[in-house]
Amino acid sequence: MRRVYLDHSATSPPLPEVVEAVRDALERFPGNPASLHGLGVEAEGLLERSREAVALSLGAEPSEVVFTSGGTEANNLAVFGAAWARQDPHVVVSAFEHSSVLEPARRLKESGVAVDFCPVDGEGFVRLDALEDLLRPNTALVSVVLVNNEVGTLQPVAEVARLLDRAQARWGRRPLLHTDAVQALGHVLFRVRDLGADLVTVSAHKLGGPKGVGALFVRRGVRLRPLVLGGDQERGLRAGTPNLPGIAGFAAAVRFWDREGDHLRDRLRQLSGRLRAGLQALGGLRWNTPSDVDRTAPHILNVSVPGLRGEVLVHRLEQEGVYASTGSACHSRRAHPSHVLLAMGRSKAEAVSAVRLSLGPETTEDDVDHAVAAFRAALEDLRFLVRS
Amino acid sequence: MPRFAYNVGVRIYMDYAATTPTDPRVLEAMRPYFTEVFGNASSVHSFGQEARAAVDRARRTLAEALGCQPSEVVLTSGATEADNWAVVGVALAHEAKGRHLVVSSVEHRAVLEPARWLASRGWEVTFLPVDRHGRVDPDDVRRALRDDTVLVSVMHANNEVGTVQPVAEVARVARERGVLVHTDATQTLGALPVRVDELGVDLLSASAHKRYGPKGVGLLYVRRGVRVEPLLRGGSHERGRRAGTENVPAIVGFGKAVELALADREAEQARVRALRDRLVCGLLELEGAVLTGHPSERLANNAHLCFEDVESESLLLALDLRGVAASSGSACTAGSLEPSHVLRAMGVPRELAAGALRLTLGRWTTQAEVDAAVELVREAVAELRRALPRARSTARG
Structure with missing residues (x-):
């Protein structure tokens, strides 16, 4: 049976040049980059070339890129690292962050740190007015995701930065701005300095890179308390032998997107538009992703079939060869309503009826049409379950 | 070969x-997980389930090597993360019992620095002396233990001079006093017998890339029932103990590497x-x-x-x-x-x-x-x- 993979936001198939880069690193660069001998120096060379590629893609200096074991670690490092490096910190995170931002924030709160969760509106955008009201003279960190991983909305991070500038004008101290750009990298054009962000999380495996590697952009001069201690790697911000094959694969993925990105972003937009129109024609759906192309990522669509549980629909779609998800894979094992949709004001019933479709570079028009047909077949079969 | x-x-x-x-055989075992079996092991669909099955197989291999249950093996990004997690995670989870740790003075920095960080936050740390050969004396451990001691960490073998520590004796002394024991087995898994029950340890760190496996993956063995506060939060991966998308190819490679090392x-x-x-x-x-x-x-x-x-x-x-x-x-x-x-x-x-x-x-x-x-x-x-x-x-x- 034809298999149409529409779960790129969970993980994406590694690109052929990524697989090649990983293999090459494993075979030809066996050294430890920290070793002083030739094999170490060669490994370090590959590490630094890879760092330059990731920095270039972010619009950062190479020394501002700290490699981690993935987006989750980078988000934990940003939140804990910023809070622990400061006295009496106050932390603000949006209510629909990925759980790798939310859970560290909740842990800080448990241990006595002042933490506020900024509300989002019904369309899936952080409420800037509410955010501004939450800022205090001792606010140390504000974390707002760049592209929400479930609904694909593009957050006004640069506008958040302006609010922080105003806070600085008022209190003489600017809170650090962190943005989780895991779903954005490649899919949305951004430069860290245009965002005004001090800390930016990225991950390789969401854009065709390998699993097990990510990075945190740490703007020059920003102090963080490391999460993983015990070595001088990554300027002391992240100890441990670097995952060189993973890092080389990450660099290959960002080079691919830097080269092909303009064309791919257009194509993803066109394909998701086609998918949206096809599903819209089926009727009876409620969109959780707004239709505004300027304020959404081009590859994520989230839709609810009111009255039908998301996982039932996902399983039925899989029988048609279409692979989607109900939301974040990180919590797929627990059947609970999406915290993202609840934060957007959806009812519990609506929040358990969501399906996320996410596209990637290898997605074709035929795939999209197949997905629409699968949706139609699934809905015909399952309508009887829907209670009005 | x-x-x-x-x-x-x-x-x-x-x-x-x-x-x-x-090892090229490890690389070969990893290869399919970069291409056809690329799923997220937490996804419920078949792409995810194939990846999940591979992670579970590797975890079973690692558990067999250690002589423990698969559920006691938590995969990490490497031994440095595992060491940090063991030290800080045990200290934070057992604060109610006390704020005293005992670590040998020849530990890897991945153990020493988290211990020093805890010391800067009000914990007390006893650094055990070693003899001229680099060995810890279990009697020194006995003397260091207090009612408020929550962890003893003594590495299995030293990474610089290769000295093998009397971990089983150290563990016996500590467990008589009801104190948890961690050992960093980064240099020994696949070289020496590393069986958690013979060593008598509650936590054990290991790494793949020291045993012909890939960089970027390691493990922490956590004996059933031992409470450890997570280091990385934000997902229900690894039974809620270690968040982050599983590094499937590397985990598969780790399993294969250990299997090969144990074979001969x-x-x-x-x-x-x-x-x-x-x-x-x-x-x-x-x-x-x-x-x-x-x-x-x-x-x-x-x-x-x-x-x-x-x-x-x-x-x-x-x-x-x-x-x-x-x-x-x-x-x-x-x-x-x-x-x-x-x-x-x-x-x-x-x-x-x-x-x-x-x-x-x-x-x-x-x-x-x-x-x-x-x-x-x-x-x-x-x-x-x-x-x-x-x-x-x-x-x-």
């Missing part, structure tokens, strides 16, 4: 304790030990060469010596020019001019410690390489000593 590309040609790799080349562990250890002994005998013929570490209780692949009147970093560079990849100690502190904390703890005089050389052998080391290495070290040491008086007189002048 599959060919290792860097074994042919001019280079002699003798830094297997820093990292090992990934004893024969391979005997082979490497014979080569190491030949190497040490050859090097001890050099004037002013002293063997560091324990004469018998040491890793089979470890040769660690100190040379009088030689400066370590110069020796490494001279050897590198001659095609020998070696180290002065830990790669994680390479470049530091301070004498190693391990040698200091062993009481090695500063002048001697400054001339440290670690040569660590492995799967692709041959006798011809060992013999060549002895000659090349002899040459390099002689060259540096010839240059030395000049350097000294220049300094004085």
Whole structure:
């Protein structure tokens, strides 16, 4: 049976040049980059070339890129690292962050740190007015995701930065701005300095890179308390032998997107538009992703079939060869309503009826049409379950 | 034995304790998980389930190697993360019992630095002394234990000098007092028997890339029922103990690497030990060469010596020019001019410690390489000593 993979936001198939880069690193660069001998120096060379590629893609200096074991670690490092490096910190995170931002924030709160969760509106955008009201003279960190991983909305991070500038004008101290750009990298054009962000999380495996590697952009001069201690790697911000094959694969993925990105972003937009129109024609759906192309990522669509549980629909779609998800894979094992949709004001019933479709570079028009047909077949079969 | 590309040609790799080349058979096992089986192991659909099944298989292999249940193996990004997590995670989870830790003074920095961080936050840390061979005395552990001690961490074998610690005895002493025991087995999994019940430990760290597996993956064994506060939060991965999308190909590679190492562990250890002994005998013929570490209780692949009147970093560079990849100690502190904390703890005089050389052998080391290495070290040491008086007189002048 034809298999149409529409779960790129969970993980994406590694690109052929990524697989090649990983293999090459494993075979030809066996050294430890920290070793002083030739094999170490060669490994370090590959590490630094890879760092330059990731920095270039972010619009950062190479020394501002700290490699981690993935987006989750980078988000934990940003939140804990910023809070622990400061006295009496106050932390603000949006209510629909990925759980790798939310859970560290909740842990800080448990241990006595002042933490506020900024509300989002019904369309899936952080409420800037509410955010501004939450800022205090001792606010140390504000974390707002760049592209929400479930609904694909593009957050006004640069506008958040302006609010922080105003806070600085008022209190003489600017809170650090962190943005989780895991779903954005490649899919949305951004430069860290245009965002005004001090800390930016990225991950390789969401854009065709390998699993097990990510990075945190740490703007020059920003102090963080490391999460993983015990070595001088990554300027002391992240100890441990670097995952060189993973890092080389990450660099290959960002080079691919830097080269092909303009064309791919257009194509993803066109394909998701086609998918949206096809599903819209089926009727009876409620969109959780707004239709505004300027304020959404081009590859994520989230839709609810009111009255039908998301996982039932996902399983039925899989029988048609279409692979989607109900939301974040990180919590797929627990059947609970999406915290993202609840934060957007959806009812519990609506929040358990969501399906996320996410596209990637290898997605074709035929795939999209197949997905629409699968949706139609699934809905015909399952309508009887829907209670009005 | 599959060919290792860097074994042919001019280079002699003798830094297997820093990292090992990934075995081609491991790479082959990983390959499908970069291509057709690329799913997120947490996804409920079949792409995810295929990835999940591979992770579970690897976890079973690792659990069998350790003699524990698969549910007690938590996969991490490496041993550094596992060590950090063990120390900080136990300390935070058992704060109600007390805020005292006992760690040996020759631990890897991945244990020492989290312990020092806790010390800066109000915990008390006792650093255990070692004898001149680098061994911890279980009686010192007994004396260090208090009612408010929550963790003892003593590594299985030292990464610099290769000394094997009496972990089982240490664990017995600690457990009599109801104190949890962690051991860093990064250098030993696949080399020595590493069975958690024989060692009597509650937590154990290990890494793939020290045993011909890929970089970027390791594990923490956590005995059932032992509470550890997570280090990485934000997902229900690894039963809620370690958040983050599973690094499926690397985990598969880790499983394969350990399986391969265990298949011929004893024969391979005997082979490497014979080569190491030949190497040490050859090097001890050099004037002013002293063997560091324990004469018998040491890793089979470890040769660690100190040379009088030689400066370590110069020796490494001279050897590198001659095609020998070696180290002065830990790669994680390479470049530091301070004498190693391990040698200091062993009481090695500063002048001697400054001339440290670690040569660590492995799967692709041959006798011809060992013999060549002895000659090349002899040459390099002689060259540096010839240059030395000049350097000294220049300094004085």
